[in-house]
Amino acid sequence: QSMLRQPPSVSGAPGQRVTISCTGSSSDIGAGYDVNWYQQLPGAAPKLLIYGNSNRPSGVPDRFSGSKSGTSASLAITGLQAEDEADYHCQSYDSRLSGYVFGTGTKVTVL
């Protein structure tokens, strides 16, 4: 199964800034396809957090931001809060798959 690579876990104290990387290849992120990010709270379905690399849906705090460069993308959370403790997944399109590909997922822990 083809997947984008993410660190298994990141952690930070309340108020700190954490970043999550999402590394792909020339057939997905590097081919110019957009990256979306989803937040999955414990026991819940994922929820759209960032779309089109850097856009926030209505209702998502501006503490969350996304960027993309080359074959990678990043999600940054500034002013980390206890409620941000969750799993985060990146997603893009893979031309070899002719379908969607997800990241391996990152667990964010608030210390």
Next chain:
Amino acid sequence: QVRLQESGPGLVKPSETLSLTCTVSGGSVSDYYWTWIRQPPGKGLEWLGDIFYSGSTNYNPSLKSRVTISLDTSQNQFSLMLTSVTAADTAVYYCTAVLRGVIDYWGQGTLVTVSS
């Protein structure tokens, strides 16, 4: 606001067929690509395939020979069939609505366990 609700058996025997249905409310079936995604326990998300209201389908090559997605516009439902299941198919299965490559809406998910 689109709402999605999965339904189907929570337990399937090895070698049998997994069948799930997703009921759509609050949206038109012509507006989205209707997509199935699964998540094995403790693991990441996997795209299984999708269907457009025209009936055109697209499947993950790793599952292509085993998966079928269908759409019933009269009932506002779409369905997943996965044949010859094994323990590796144990997962939470989500039905979703996708627009321009973005998964806008998710069902709550349903756990399907493959076990005898």
